[in-house]
Every structure is written in C-alpha cells, then in structure tokens.
Amino acid sequence: MTLSLDYATLSDVGRVRRNNEDSAYAGPHLLLLADGMGGAAAGEVASAAAVQVIRRLDTGEIAGEDMIEALAGAVHRANERLSELVEEDPEREGMGSTVTALMFDGERLGLAHLGDSRAYRLRDGKLYQLSHDHTFVQSLVDEGRISQEEAFTHPHRNLILRVLDGRPDSDPDLEILDVRAGDRLMLCSDGLPDYVSDEVIAASMSTGTPDSVVVDLITHALEAGSNDNVTCIVADVVETEPASGVQPQLVGAAAELAQGSTGRGDATSTIPRAGDGSGHGGHGAALDPEELRYAPRPPRRFLWLRRTAVLLVVLALLGGGAWFGYSWTQKxxxxxxxxxxxxxxxxxxxxxxxxxxxxxxxxxxxxxxxxxxxxxxxxxxxxxxxxxxxxxxxxxxxxxxxxxxxxxxxPTPKPSTPVSKPPASKPPSPPPATTAPATTKPTTTPTTTPSAPVDPxxxxxxx
Known part of the structure; x- marks a missing residue:
C-alpha cells in the first residue's frame, strides 16, 4: 500500500524579533525545517541556503535505505554551501543553521537531524519525539544530571552543541523510521517546544487539519511569550490523495530571500496577536537570544590583523623560549x-x-x-x-x-756498596786504634705523600 502526505507549513517572526531566521519546505516527499542563527552574522542566509540545497531531494525517485545516503549527501552539500558563503563574505563567519528533514518514499521515512529543531509523530493519540536535541541541556538529561522537567526551564536550554555551520564536523543523525496511515508528523523550530509543553502540543495535534494545527501551535507559542521565530510543518500520512495537492510550500527566510527580500525588514506576522508586538522590538534587538545560540563566533573583521597578531605572539613565545633555553645552556x-x-x-x-x-x-x-x-x-x-x-x-x-x-x-736510584780489597801478604799487624771504617749511606729523593695515593x-x- 502506497501512502501519501497531506501537509501544511507556517512561519511567524514572533513578538520580539524583527527578522525571520527560520526556513521551511514541505513537499510530497520531503518535510524540511532549518532554524538559522548567528544574529548579525546572517542566520537567515544560513537557513535559506540549507533549505535551497536539501529541497532538491523532493523528487520521489529515492526509496528505502537509499534515503539515508541521499540525506547525508544533501546535508554535507548544504554545509559546503555555507562554507562558500562565508568565504564570499567574511562578515557571515559564525552563522549556522539547524536541519531537521523527513524524507518520504510512500512506505517509510528517512530522518536527518542536526541541532535543536524537532520532529514529532502523533500515533494513536500519543506524542513521540523522533529527533534527539543536540543541546547542552539535553546532554545533562542524557547523563542523568537533570530531569526532563528541569530541562524545560533550564536557563541554557537554547545552547546548541552541533549545528550546520560550514565546518567539516557537521554530521547529522540519520535513521529510517516506520510510518503508517493515520500518523501525524510535525516539524518545528525551538520557538515552539521551548515555551509550549508536550501535553499542549499533543492536544493541539489531536484534532483539526494540518492547516488549522500549524496556526494553533504557533498561537500557543506566541501566547506563552515566545521571543523567537516560530515555524511549524504538520503532515498527515493518508491513503488517499492529499488535500494539499502536490504543490510544495516554502516559508520563512527562504521564501523571503527567494522573493528578493533581505530578510531583515519588518516581517508581517500571519498570526493575529493581542497588543502591539513592535513596541518591544527595540529592547528585543538588544537582548536577542539568537546571539547566544551555538556560542556564535564573531565575524572575521580585520582577519588579517588578528592573524598577524597571533603569528607575532607565537613567534615571540618561540623566540623567548629559544632564548631562555640558550641562556640556560651557557650556564x-x-x-x-x-x-x-x-x-x-x-x-x-x-x-x-x-x-x-x-x-x-x-x-x-x-x-x-x-x-x-x-x-x-x-x-x-x-x-x-x-x-x-x-x-x-x-x-x-x-x-x-x-x-x-x-x-x-x-726510576728510584740504587745505593752504592763499598768494595773491600783483599789484605796484602804482610805479617799481621795490630789493628788500628779505635778507628772505625767509614760507611756510605744510600741517597734517596724525598717525595711528597698525597692524601689519597693512586694505586699503581x-x-x-x-x-
């Protein structure tokens, strides 16, 4: 039995933000969401570029285990595209984007995930999170140091550990998932689950059409005080032809940039809200939480000057070490x-x-x-x-x-020995009076005896 998707997607700039850094795409064979980050370093450019590259998988020609290889290749190509954009404009250094994609072949789903955007499945009234957050707080939960309830209110819950940023270590999680008729799928940026509980999300997804559900979910996020962009994709797995037809839907920064917008103007919200959200714009810009996501790297301004300074410091350390070593040797x-x-x-x-x-x-x-x-x-x-x-x-x-x-x-001189002559043949004569024969003593050279004589x-x- 071949299944199909009936989908809807919607993106809202939020109550505080003046630019939308989320991008999303929904098509017959691909659901894709990217949440850009980096603040002044063009997060909307990163998410739009990721979506534009990965959306090319929505062809219906890839099935089974091949979906995993196709998703991995598409994410790596998107990462290379971000690297090219940074090389073209060093001001973009530090930009990045999450990626959460569900590829559909009519029988199964292929999941690719990187970052803290989420993928959910509602089956038989129960909500399951299909993706695993790559965040600091989730790592604390995995280690058993905090509970899921504590993670929901943790002050650093938005700090991401892995993201698509143009660097070579941006590898996504990849998985093949089962799917059946009656499943409802949902992809969202962190602006929703950071402010709305799983119970409320499950209740909203339990009724209504995909179009009404995306509106309901974003409304809940805005009413809960979300200060971030909020983007949702909802898709029903059906056995009949989908009500949404076969027309792909593109929203958020990707749609704005495709239309020639910079993505940094006053985006018009698609959700009615009480009060004037623009009244908080100035303060929100100064305290933009996106500036703290994924420990954004500063743009490479005066890059040559910083590199020269680093080189000089290294040379000075090496020179100082060499001089210190040489001075030591001379002592x-x-x-x-x-x-x-x-x-x-x-x-x-x-x-x-x-x-x-x-x-x-x-x-x-x-x-x-x-x-x-x-x-x-x-x-x-x-x-x-x-x-x-x-x-x-x-x-x-x-x-x-x-x-x-x-x-x-x-050599030691030998002592001289006196030679006695034989007596003459004369009559014996009385011995001489008390005269004693002369005796010659041997002569020796005096030497100084050392305190520690050397063995011969x-x-x-x-x-």
Missing amino acids: QYYVGTDGDYVAIFRGVEADLPGLSLSKVYERQSLQVDKLPTYSREQVEGNIQADDLPGARSIVAELQHTADECAAQRK DDCDGVR
Whole structure:
C-alpha cells in the first residue's frame, strides 16, 4: 500500500524579533525545517541556503535505505554551501543553521537531524519525539544530571552543541523510521517546544487539519511569550490523495530571500496577536537570544590583523623560549678534550644546525695522554660539572692523578756498596786504634705523600 502526505507549513517572526531566521519546505516527499542563527552574522542566509540545497531531494525517485545516503549527501552539500558563503563574505563567519528533514518514499521515512529543531509523530493519540536535541541541556538529561522537567526551564536550554555551520564536523543523525496511515508528523523550530509543553502540543495535534494545527501551535507559542521565530510543518500520512495537492510550500527566510527580500525588514506576522508586538522590538534587538545560540563566533573583521597578531605572539613565545633555553645552556660546564689537552667547556654537548651550544672556556696545560686509561676515557667522553668551580675541581683531581702516575713511573736510584780489597801478604799487624771504617749511606729523593695515593695499577696506559 502506497501512502501519501497531506501537509501544511507556517512561519511567524514572533513578538520580539524583527527578522525571520527560520526556513521551511514541505513537499510530497520531503518535510524540511532549518532554524538559522548567528544574529548579525546572517542566520537567515544560513537557513535559506540549507533549505535551497536539501529541497532538491523532493523528487520521489529515492526509496528505502537509499534515503539515508541521499540525506547525508544533501546535508554535507548544504554545509559546503555555507562554507562558500562565508568565504564570499567574511562578515557571515559564525552563522549556522539547524536541519531537521523527513524524507518520504510512500512506505517509510528517512530522518536527518542536526541541532535543536524537532520532529514529532502523533500515533494513536500519543506524542513521540523522533529527533534527539543536540543541546547542552539535553546532554545533562542524557547523563542523568537533570530531569526532563528541569530541562524545560533550564536557563541554557537554547545552547546548541552541533549545528550546520560550514565546518567539516557537521554530521547529522540519520535513521529510517516506520510510518503508517493515520500518523501525524510535525516539524518545528525551538520557538515552539521551548515555551509550549508536550501535553499542549499533543492536544493541539489531536484534532483539526494540518492547516488549522500549524496556526494553533504557533498561537500557543506566541501566547506563552515566545521571543523567537516560530515555524511549524504538520503532515498527515493518508491513503488517499492529499488535500494539499502536490504543490510544495516554502516559508520563512527562504521564501523571503527567494522573493528578493533581505530578510531583515519588518516581517508581517500571519498570526493575529493581542497588543502591539513592535513596541518591544527595540529592547528585543538588544537582548536577542539568537546571539547566544551555538556560542556564535564573531565575524572575521580585520582577519588579517588578528592573524598577524597571533603569528607575532607565537613567534615571540618561540623566540623567548629559544632564548631562555640558550641562556640556560651557557650556564652549564663540562670537562673534555681540546686536541691533545684537557679543557673546560661552557655549554652543553649538543649542536643545532648553524648553532653550536658549547665552546672552550679554559684550556688546561694537562695533556690527555698523561692520564691513565680510565681517566682518559672519562675526559674523552666529557665529564659534567655543576658549575665552573666544579669543573675546575675536576681538572685539579685529574692533574693530581697525572702527577701521581708520573711519580710512580720515575726510576728510584740504587745505593752504592763499598768494595773491600783483599789484605796484602804482610805479617799481621795490630789493628788500628779505635778507628772505625767509614760507611756510605744510600741517597734517596724525598717525595711528597698525597692524601689519597693512586694505586699503581690505575696508572696503566699512561703514555
């Protein structure tokens, strides 16, 4: 059984706003709503551009699972269009739009959703929300931190986390939904559910035709004090030819811009209201809540100047860091070799392309080959010091070691031994009176004994 849609759509600028940033389209195979945002950054341009791109899906030639791929592609093309509009006019930087679309193939629905506009279905007298809000408050509800009742009055309930804004991470929720005759579908911008409860929405949708229901819903929003644009699409799933015929309906900013309007004039409301809403226009403009939606980014005025300033700051930080690092290296000392001699170096033993981080600070008279093997290998591998006095102390220890090894290598003179001649063959004579033979003592070179003598084995390898 092939079903069809009987639809109606209506958009109202609201009691406070002077421009309509909502756009909506209803056709035989597509229901589409976009709520622009960004205030001075042209939210109406964003919503109108999104609708103009995505409405091309209303052909009746796409069915089944292909609807998901088609919707995803259309949303991405709309996102690219917003990026192009920002490049054409940097003043539009920060503009964005929600997107909620229901694609209909006669048997099922394909849903694409991004932002906080909503899609509902009334079936058997019960109201179901088909879309999931991409808002800060909804994230608190999902985490169990607040209830749905608290979310309805939360001061930040309009802060959106995901939106169509021309940036590459704008991916929509996608889903295939069942549908049957007797279902009533409704798409709306946040100007309705932020002020009207689900119970009132369900009661309004339970009776009347799509034309009367959109009027009733918007009237409820205005009477509840909505200070935002209010846009609704209502469609009945029917088995007969729809009363609305096959004529698509385009409302809101998309319709105004298509007719050559700027979208920023005094829009005429389609809903009668008590009192003069224009009397609040000046105050509403100063406190426009749309300025706070999706944390709007400021327009890229003097973009080159800001980029230059950021670049200069980055360069200054890098330069300051480099100078600090270089200054630190020049306070470091180590003992190493400079040719055949021991030397004290200032800096660190590392080099950058085109920059040496160390140089000889003091060249010593101590030759490297006068050191034992172990000490020589230490010096050749560089000995780190805490500071300059520490480096000089290391050199003094090395000199002491070299002196000790040199002293141990110096030969020791042997003592002279007296030679006695054999006695002559003469008659023995009495020994001389108390004369004692002279004795020669060995001579030695006096040396200074160090406080920490060097083991002779440690002096191996001294050249």
